[in-house]
Amino acid sequence: MIEDFATRLDEAATTRTPCAQLSAGHDLSLDDAYAVQRELAGRRLARGEREYGVKLGFTSKTKAAQMGVSDVIIGRLTSGMVLADGDELDLGGFLHPRCEPEVAFRLGEDTGHGPVVEAVAPAVEVIDSRYRDFKFSLADVVADNTSAAAVVLGPWRSPAAGLDNRGVLLEVDGRLACAGSTAAILGDPLRAIPAAVRLARRYGIPLPAGTVLLAGAATPAVALRAGTHVSATVSGLGRARFSVTPGQGGQR
Ligand code: OOG
Ligand code: MG
Numbered sequence: 001m002i003e004d005f006a007t008r009l010d011e012a013a014t015t016r017t018p019c020a021q022l023s024a025g026h027d028l029s030l031d032d033a034y035a036v037q038r039e040l041a042g043r044r045l046a047r048g049e050r051e052y053g054v055k056l057g058f059t060s061k062t063k064a065a066q067m068g069v070s071d072v073i074i075g076r077l078t079s080g081m082v083l084a085d086g087d088e089l090d091l092g093g094f095l096h097p098r099c100e101p102e103v104a105f106r107l108g109e110d111t112g113h114g115p116v117v118e119a120v121a122p123a124v125e126v127i128d129s130r131y132r133d134f135k136f137s138l139a140d141v142v143a144d145n146t147s148a149a150a151v152v153l154g155p156w157r158s159p160a161a162g163l164d165n166r167g168v169l170l171e172v173d174g175r176l177a178c179a180g181s182t183a184a185i186l187g188d189p190l191r192a193i194p195a196a197v198r199l200a201r202r203y204g205i206p207l208p209a210g211t212v213l214l215a216g217a218a219t220p221a222v223a224l225r226a227g228t229h230v231s232a233t234v235s236g237l238g239r240a241r242f243s244v245t246p247g248q249g250g251q252r
Contacts, residue, residue, distance in 0.1 A: 006039035012130035023137045033142035034203040041076040049078040057146040059216030060184040066220045074199040075146030090247040097128040097224045100217035101170045101232035103189040107211045119156040122234040126150035154240035164188035167235040168218040178219035189215040
C-alpha cells in the first residue's frame with residue numbers, strides 16, 4: 001500500500017496531473033503517511049538527489065486555517081528542489097504552484113541539547129500539492145511530502161537575536177502580495193528548531209550538521225504566474241528572489 005501511494009504521488013508530480021486524495025479511499029494514519037513520505041524521499045535520492053534539509057508546515061495559524069488543518073508537520077527537502085537566489089523557476093515542472101515567505105536556519109552539530117543554529121536566511125518556499133484542487137487532509141499532505149516543491153534562500157547571516165517579530169513581505173513584480181510578521185511562526189521562528197527535532201526523532205528523519213530547516217510560512221501562500229518576479233523580505237535579514245518562466249522543465 002505504501003509503495004502504491006508513493007507511486008501515485010510520484011506520477012502526479014512527474015506527469016503534472018493532480019491525483020485524488022489518498023484518504024478518499026483508505027484510512028490513512030499519520031504513521032502510514034510518513035512512511036509514504038519516506039518512500040518518496042528515498043526515490044528522489046535513488047534518482048541522484050541529495051538530502052538538503054527539512055521543512056515544517058502549519059507553524060502559522062493563518063496558514064493552517066487557509067488549508068483547513070491544525071497540526072505542525074515535517075517534510076523533506078532534497079537537492080533537486082533548490083534554486084539559487086535570483087534564478088528562474090520553470091513553471092512547466094509544477095502542477096499548481098504557490099509561494100510563501102519563510103525563515104531558514106542552517107543547523108550545526110547536536111551537542112545533546114538539540115542542534116545549534118549556525119546561520120539564518122530569508123527564504124521563499126514553492127509549494128505544489130500533488131492533489132486535485134490543492135485540497136487534502138493532514139495525513140494526505142504529510143504523504144505528499146508537505147507539498148514541498150522548491151526553495152530559494154537569500155544570503156546567510158549569523159543567527160540574530162530578536163527574530164520573534166520581524167516584518168515579512170512577499171512581493172510579486174514589486175507589488176505587495178502579503179505582509180506578516182515572523183511572530184506568526186510559532187510565536188518565534190526559533191521554536192521551529194525544537195519542533196523539528198521532536199518530529200524528526202518521532203518519524204526517523206536525520207538532521208545532520210548542515211541541515212537547512214524551513215521554519216514555515218509567515219503569511220498565506222500566493223499562486224505563481226509565468227513572467228512574474230517574486231521576492232520575500234524578512235526585516236533585518238534581507239531577501240530571496242526568483243523569476244517565473246513558462247517553460248517545459250523536468251521534475252524538481
Ligand atoms: C502544506 C505546506 C505548509 C507551511 O509553511 O506552512 C507549509 C501546504 O500548505 O500545502 O509549507
Ligand atoms: Mg512552507
